[in-house]
Amino acid sequence: MSGPTGAPPREPFHAAVTGVGLVTAAGVGVARTWEVLHAARGTAAVDHPDLAGLPVDFACSVPDFDPGALIERKQQWRLDRSSQLVLVAAHEALADSGLDRDAWDATRVGVVLGNGIGGAATWEKQHTVLLERGPRRVSPLLVPMLSPNMCAGYVSMMCGARGPSFVTATACASGTTATGVARELLRSGLCDVVVTGGTEAPLVPSLVTGFSQMGALAARREDLAATSRPFDADRGGFVPAEGAGVLVLERPEHARARGAHVRAMVSGYGASADAHHATAPDPDGVGAELALRAALTDAGVGADAVDHVNAHGTATRLNDATEARMIHRVLGERPAVTSVKGVVGHSLAAAGAIEAVVTALTVESGHIPPTANLESLDPELEVDMVHKAGRRTPVEVAVSNSFGFGGQNAVLVLTRA
Numbered sequence: 001m002s003g004p005t006g007a008p009p010r011e012p013f014h015a016a017v018t019g020v021g022l023v024t025a026a027g028v029g030v031a032r033t034w035e036v037l038h039a040a041r042g043t044a045a046v047d048h049p050d051l052a053g054l055p056v057d058f059a060c061s062v063p064d065f066d067p068g069a070l071i072e073r074k075q076q077w078r079l080d081r082s083s084q085l086v087l088v089a090a091h092e093a094l095a096d097s098g099l100d101r102d103a104w105d106a107t108r109v110g111v112v113l114g115n116g117i118g119g120a121a122t123w124e125k126q127h128t129v130l131l132e133r134g135p136r137r138v139s140p141l142l143v144p145m146l147s148p149n150m151c152a153g154y155v156s157m158m159c160g161a162r163g164p165s166f167v168t169a170t171a172c173a174s175g176t177t178a179t180g181v182a183r184e185l186l187r188s189g190l191c192d193v194v195v196t197g198g199t200e201a202p203l204v205p206s207l208v209t210g211f212s213q214m215g216a217l218a219a220r221r222e223d224l225a226a227t228s229r230p231f232d233a234d235r236g237g238f239v240p241a242e243g244a245g246v247l248v249l250e251r252p253e254h255a256r257a258r259g260a261h262v263r264a265m266v267s268g269y270g271a272s273a274d275a276h277h278a279t280a281p282d283p284d285g286v287g288a289e290l291a292l293r294a295a296l297t298d299a300g301v302g303a304d305a306v307d308h309v310n311a312h313g314t315a316t317r318l319n320d321a322t323e324a325r326m327i328h329r330v331l332g333e334r335p336a337v338t339s340v341k342g343v344v345g346h347s348l349a350a351a352g353a354i355e356a357v358v359t360a361l362t363v364e365s366g367h368i369p370p371t372a373n374l375e376s377l378d379p380e381l382e383v384d385m386v387h388k389a390g391r392r393t394p395v396e397v398a399v400s401n402s403f404g405f406g407g408q409n410a411v412l413v414l415t416r417a
Contacts, residue, residue, distance in 0.1 A: 012300040013187040014265035014415065016255040019097025019248030020357045021089035021197075024344045025060035025241050029092060033354075034361060037343050038390050040372035042225035044218075044239045044345060048203050050121075056212045058224050059203050060241035060345030080119030080145045083154045085244035085350075086199035090155045093246040098260060099193065101159055110163035110191040111156045112182040113246075114174025114198030116349035116404075118148035121204045151199050163191050171404025172312075172346070173271075174198050175245060175353030176412055180269030182249050192254040197246035198353035208240055214279065216316060228346075229373040230313035230339035231320050231385055238314045241345030245353030247360065262417040264360040268299025274407025281318055281403060285326035291409035292330055292399065299413035301397055306335045308368055308398040309383075310359040313339025314346050323401065324381035336393065338386045342372030352402035352410065359400045359414050366394050 022029060025043040026036035036043070043060045051057045067076055067084045070091050076084065094101070122145040130138050144150055149167045156165040164185060168177040175198025182196035202208070211217050218227045218237040228239040247266075255262055272294065274287035281288070296303060309331065312323055327337060340358055347354060362368050367390055374387035400412045 009297065012267060014252055014267045015183040015186050015249040016252050016260065016262045016417065017247050017264045017266060017360045018250050018255050018260040018262055019093040020263065020360060021092030021096065021246040022354060022357055023062055023065065023085045023089045024243040024354055025062055026344050027063060028065060028088065030357065037340055037358065037369040040343065040370045042228060042343055042372050044224045044227045046224065050203060050205055051208055054205060054209055054212065056208060056217045056219060060239055061203055062242055078141055079154065080122045081201035082115065082119060082199050083151045085201060085242065086113060086151050086246065087154060087158055089197065089244040089246040090158065090195055093195065093248050094159055097248040099248065104193065106160050106162040108163055108192040109161035110182065110185050110194040111152045111161050111165040112178045112185065112194055112196045113152045113155065113167050114178035114349045114353060115148045115151050115167045116169055116171055116174050116200060117202055117207065119146035120207055121201055122146050124204050124206055155195055159195065161195065170408040170410060171406055172348050172351055173402040173404040173408040173410040174349035175351060176356065176400065176402035176410035177271065179247060179266060179353065179356050179412060180271065180410060183266050183269055186249060186251045192251050194249045195246060196249055197244065198350040199244035200348045200350040201242045202240060202348050203242050211240060218315065226373045228315050228342045230315045230342050230371050231324065231377060231381055232374050233376045233378045235315040235317065235320060237316050238341065238346040241347040243344060243347040243350045243354055245350055245357045247357060264363040265415045265417055266412060267415045268295040268413030270294025270298060270411045272409045274409065276407050279405050281322045282407065283322060285322045287407055288323065288326045288403060288409045289330055291411045295399065295411040295413045299415065301413065303331050304334065305397045306331050306399055307395045308362060309335045309337045310355045310398065310400040311337050311339045312401045312403050313341055315341060319403065321380065324383045328382045333382060333384055335384065336368050336386050336391055337383045338368055338371045340369065342374065352400065355400050356412055359398050363395045363398050363414050363416050367392050368395065
């Protein structure tokens with residue numbers, strides 16, 4: 001029997017999640033983000049000087065971020081913030097994995113990261129230098145600082161990984177796409193270990209203004225911490241954010257051989273395109289459904305086995321409605337659904353990676369974080385939203401959804417180890 005996209009079925013493959021790392025607007029480190037997610041404390045604030053004077057001048061930025069403990073001062077100025085964020089997250093994930101980088105076969109260690117806009121802040125600042133101070137004052141490091149692939153390049157350099165190293169760019173689905181592709185490198189036998197995830201530092205005047213002009217951003221200012229309101233009847237758009245999420249994935253036999261602690265398994269991946277519109281999702285969610293069904297088929301699990309969905313849940317009118325209808329159509333009302341964007345905002349290419357880490361922790365712990373700022377569920381959305389407080393329940397099978405401009409859809413299935 002073929003899968004939902006016509007592809008022949010394959011034997012299930014379960015990539016072991018042996019390390020995780022996070023840098024989010026909730027804080028630096030997995031423990032801090034996990035704590036703030038369960039406390040359902042929104043992080044949107046007017047604390048980013050580059051956004052002063054813009055129509056939307058607030059965001060979810062990483063508090064007290066100082067890469068100095070891990071990145072030498074002389075190296076920091078050579079890196080765009082997007083690379084700094086992911087290097088810190090990758091360091092935590094590798095430490096969490098317990099891998100010995102002096103003992104591994106570096107030729108079989110890959111790096112696959114999601115990134116959408118590269119070093120946008122560097123580009124914008126250096127363009128200002130060009131206009132105001134002339135071409136001789138432009139940094140000779142502009143190109144390696146702005147190139148999207150460099151986040152993967154620098155992680156490879158940091159950990160000495162000599163296997164495949166590249167970036168996926170599927171807009172806000174990039175981190176999920178990267179994780180799915182990383183799993184394929186393990187499945188194919190090309191790698192034993194892949195460092196994967198995503199990073200984005202999009203709090204740049206031109207980009208934030210562009211999102212504002214298209215009407216995608218939340219605008220309410222009465223209570224900034226409550227501005228990002230996924231699935232709420234009063235939702236009004238997303239809050240832009242920066243961040244990075246990293247997972248260390250291993251072939252299961254590689255993880256077993258070294259006695260690694262396995263947090264969860266990445267057991268399925270599906271991707272599709274809406275082929276509908278540049279920025280709006282297909283209102284019927286046909287493409288998203290294709291990706292979800294493909295991921296379930298790839299994992300070898302039925303829709304009735306899904307306990308939990310970590311939703312894309314951007315708090316925009318169109319996304320939340322389309323996604324909720326699709327979840328209900330495919331999975332029914334059984335799975336408990338949450339969105340982390342009420343706390344950490346929408347970090348674009350990093351979002352799916354952050355959510356994959358959170359989903360892995362949820363599967364491991366059986367503790368689903370609540371959807372922050374969800375006061376009144378949109379009555380048209382027939383899903384079981386976790387809100388007000390977290391929910392403790394066994395989670396054997398979970399789904400993490402990501403969707404992006406251009407009709408990009410990517411879905412992961414994570415299962416208990």
